[in-house]
Amino acid sequence: MRQSAARLTGAYSDGQSSQSLSAVLLVDATGARLDTGERQIIFALEDLAAESRIGNTPRVIRLNGSGRFVTRDHDQLDGLVTSGVVMGENKGWIHRLESHWHTVLLSIFGLILGASAAFVWGIPAVAKVAAMALPHDTTAAVSRLSLDAVEQILGGDSALDAERQDELRARFLESADTHAPGLPVQVEFRDGGLLGANALALPDGTIIFTDELVALAENDNELAGVFAHELGHVVHRHSLRQIIQGSIISIAAAVYFGDATAGASILAAAPVWLADMAYSRDLELEADDYAYEVMTSEGLAPHHFSSMLERLTAAHYNEVETETEKESGERKDYFSSHPATSERIARFEARERQK
Amino acid sequence: MNYPAASAAGGAILAGTEAQPSATIPAAQSVQRSMSGNRHQVQFHGNGGEFFRIWIVNLVLSILTLGIYSAWAKVRTNRYFYGNTEVAGSHFEYLAEPMQILKGRLVAVALFALFGVAAELMPELYLLLLVGFYLALPLIVVASLRFAMKMTAWRGIRFSHRGSVGSAYLTFLLLPLLIPFTLLLILPYLALRQNQFVFNNLWFGRSCFKLNIGAGVFYKIYGIATLIFLLVGGGLGYMVASNIAGVGEEAAAAWSADNMGWILGISYVLMSGLFTYVSAASARAVINGLTIEKHGFDSTITTPALAWLYVSNLFLVVLTLGLAAPWAKVRMARYHAETTTLVADGSIDDFVAAQQSEISSVGEGVSDIFEVDIAL
Numbered sequence: 161m162r163q164s165a166a167r168l169t170g171a172y173s174d175g176q177s178s179q180s181l182s183a184v185l186l187v188d189a190t191g192a193r194l195d196t197g198e199r200q201i202i203f204a205l206e207d208l209a210a211e212s213r214i215g216n217t218p219r220v221i222r223l224n225g226s227g228r229f230v231t232r233d234h235d236q237l238d239g240l241v242t243s244g245v246v247m248g249e250n251k252g253w254i255h256r257l258e259s260h261w262h263t264v265l266l267s268i269f270g271l272i273l274g275a276s277a278a279f280v281w282g283i284p285a286v287a288k289v290a291a292m293a294l295p296h297d298t299t300a301a302v303s304r305l306s307l308d309a310v311e312q313i314l315g316g317d318s319a320l321d322a323e324r325q326d327e328l329r330a331r332f333l334e335s336a337d338t339h340a341p342g343l344p345v346q347v348e349f350r351d352g353g354l355l356g357a358n359a360l361a362l363p364d365g366t367i368i369f370t371d372e373l374v375a376l377a378e379n380d381n382e383l384a385g386v387f388a389h390e391l392g393h394v395v396h397r398h399s400l401r402q403i404i405q406g407s408i409i410s411i412a413a414a415v416y417f418g419d420a421t422a423g424a425s426i427l428a429a430a431p432v433w434l435a436d437m438a439y440s441r442d443l444e445l446e447a448d449d450y451a452y453e454v455m456t457s458e459g460l461a462p463h464h465f466s467s468m469l470e471r472l473t474a475a476h477y478n479e480v481e482t483e484t485e486k487e488s489g490e491r492k493d494y495f496s497s498h499p500a501t502s503e504r505i506a507r508f509e510a511r512e513r514q515k
Numbered sequence: 516m517n518y519p520a521a522s523a524a525g526g527a528i529l530a531g532t533e534a535q536p537s538a539t540i541p542a543a544q545s546v547q548r549s550m551s552g553n554r555h556q557v558q559f560h561g562n563g564g565e566f567f568r569i570w571i572v573n574l575v576l577s578i579l580t581l582g583i584y585s586a587w588a589k590v591r592t593n594r595y596f597y598g599n600t601e602v603a604g605s606h607f608e609y610l611a612e613p614m615q616i617l618k619g620r621l622v623a624v625a626l627f628a629l630f631g632v633a634a635e636l637m638p639e640l641y642l643l644l645l646v647g648f649y650l651a652l653p654l655i656v657v658a659s660l661r662f663a664m665k666m667t668a669w670r671g672i673r674f675s676h677r678g679s680v681g682s683a684y685l686t687f688l689l690l691p692l693l694i695p696f697t698l699l700l701i702l703p704y705l706a707l708r709q710n711q712f713v714f715n716n717l718w719f720g721r722s723c724f725k726l727n728i729g730a731g732v733f734y735k736i737y738g739i740a741t742l743i744f745l746l747v748g749g750g751l752g753y754m755v756a757s758n759i760a761g762v763g764e765e766a767a768a769a770w771s772a773d774n775m776g777w778i779l780g781i782s783y784v785l786m787s788g789l790f791t792y793v794s795a796a797s798a799r800a801v802i803n804g805l806t807i808e809k810h811g812f813d814s815t816i817t818t819p820a821l822a823w824l825y826v827s828n829l830f831l832v833v834l835t836l837g838l839a840a841p842w843a844k845v846r847m848a849r850y851h852a853e854t855t856t857l858v859a860d861g862s863i864d865d866f867v868a869a870q871q872s873e874i875s876s877v878g879e880g881v882s883d884i885f886e887v888d889i890a891l
Contacts, residue, residue: 173605173671174671175671175672178670178863178865179865214598215599217594217598230606254591257572259568261568263572267574268571268838271578274579
């Protein structure tokens with residue numbers, strides 16, 4: 161490849177007019193001579209600057225102030241650049257990467273591996289570090305999900321009497337104080353409305369129980385388990401992490417699919433949504449783990465949480481079961497924001513056995 | 516409004532403006548012009564396999580450098596496509612430096628982050644930013660056209676875009692405000708004005724392009740599209756109405772649930788088809804109406820061919836989870852190149868490079884601020 165003399169064939173244009181003349185550029189260690197047949201021009205080697213190589217596209221050698229020479233004699237030109245006779249952008253290594261199929265196959269493999277690793281570990285880890293580094297107020301500020309917004313899907317004031325509300329609130333706040341001191345946790349009760357039996361943790365630390373959920377519980381220990389799970393969402397800043405993870409995924413999808421073809425942006429929406437759901441399931445499991453820790457330290461049997469989960473699932477299935485769900489027996493996990501109840505309960509029981 | 520149409524046609528000229536009548540050009544169309552000069556059909560020499568390797572290396576290095584390399588990737592990609600596009604035996608050159616692209620991207624990322632945070636955090640600020648972005652759109656159009664043209668050269672002579680900011684505001688902001696008051700009737704005229712802005716301000720060296728078409732061409736294209744829309748859309752609407760009217764709420768809901776799938780499907784195909792028709796017909800009219808000095812252009816873009824390209828590319832990309840994207844991109848570039856012919860009247864060796872001062876003096880200063888690529 162190293163070479164100090166060459167005869168390049170190509171075309172010359174002077175940079176002033178659009179005339180293109182077939183020409184020969186003779187280069188050796190002492191200088192260069194351009195020969196168009198009619199005219200001969202001598203250049204010093206310092207006047208020559210060659211473009212880096214991209215595929216088999218023609219390459220321009222700029223002739224300082226006196227136009228340009230275009231050639232397809234890639235191997236000879238590469239030789240001149242490698243041996244330092246002709247100045248060139250030294251991007252040869254990129255071209256070498258691009259020209260071998262084995263580096264390409266390696267790239268595909270690395271891409272899949274890298275993307276998977278980023279998806280499973282990288283992005284959640286970055287989001288976690290970023291979310292934890294921010295002051296707690298940002299969690300609430302950054303999220304649109306405020307009590308006002310949630311009120312619209314809830315059914316309004318709770319029908320529980322004030323005494324019962326205060327009793328539960330006192331118990332939950334004491335638990336929050338023990339396990340997450342300093343967090344601005346508030347407990348609210350509402351009619352479930354569209355949500356039915358459910359509990360929600362808002363980014364600002366407000367945890368809402370619906371009347372339906374309170375009614376569904378057989379005892380207060382079960383409600384304490386649910387509270388611990390929701391507290392896990394607040395403690396681990398799940399809203400903020402979800403926002404950060406979602407943003408990274410949508411930018412990555414836009415970059416990858418944006419390159420592809422007209423109309424591909426529609427394609428990007430589906431994987432982004434699936435990724436959001438997958439991350440959401442991971443966060444639910446993390447909140448479950450937190451709930452388990454809290455419950456054991458408070459001396460509550462973990463089955464209080466699992467039986468509550470089972471009853472909740474049963475309650476919702478009767479309401480919103482669709483045709484396909486009836487057929488398949490269980491919701492497809494991939495499309496769900498929560499993991500399958502059976503999986504969550506299995507995790508709880510597995511931890512219980514490990515003790 | 517119609518930026519995509521305008522820039523698509525602009526892209527076609529750039530990416531593709533070469534020789535010998537090919538078999539793809541229907542004989543009848545080319546006769547009139549080929550008598551008067553040399554036909555240089557635009558050629559595209561890239562191939563999917565080669566570009567795939569460039570693309571995958573770009574992608575991996577971009578990921579490894581957390582996106583920084585994407586600016587170098589963009590330059591390599593553009594150089595590949597420009598360098599493989601030839602007119603009369605000479606290729607196009609893409610002259611932008613990666614650092615210019617990188618600066619533009621950093622600005623874009625910062626803006627994106629600002630918008631994202633504002634959207635979540637302060638809805639009022641977000642609205643304000645959206646309005647600001649809308650007001651800045653003509654400026655962005657001008658800046659990106661200037662950058663893109665300035666960075667394009669053929670036989671060592673640069674293109675340039677000299678559209679003024681004032682006329683961009685008129686064309687891309689003020690006139691579109693009339694759309695609601697004219698019951699959309701201004702749309703074809705707007706399409707003409709926007710294409711005129713793009714092409715009548717486009718220079719190659721010291722020669723200016725001229726777009727020699729009137730609003731009538733666009734009224735015809737939009738008229739045909741509207742007619743098809745009314746016929747098919749109306750038929751569909753009539754069918755839906757006759758099935759759900761007077762059968763009671765439950766039966767209507769049941770019928771809708773059963774038939775909504777294919778009705779939405781047909782609507783989607785109809786709208787995509789019309790969009791393809793308008794793009795193909797407009798690009799063809801614009802390219803055919805374009806002249807520079809005594810030379811003209813000839814386009815043979817057709818709606819069925821473009822539609823086939825869109826649909827087949829979409830399937831190609833979806834079925835391979837994006838890995839076939841390089842082939843899709845190469846197919847698109849080849850089609851745009853090979854459907855375009857430069858019809859030269861006399862020699863094409865007489866274009867003269869503009870002096871640097873000529874180009875920057877018309878910029879009203881904006882081009883200096885935006886000496887970065889802000890189009891992503």
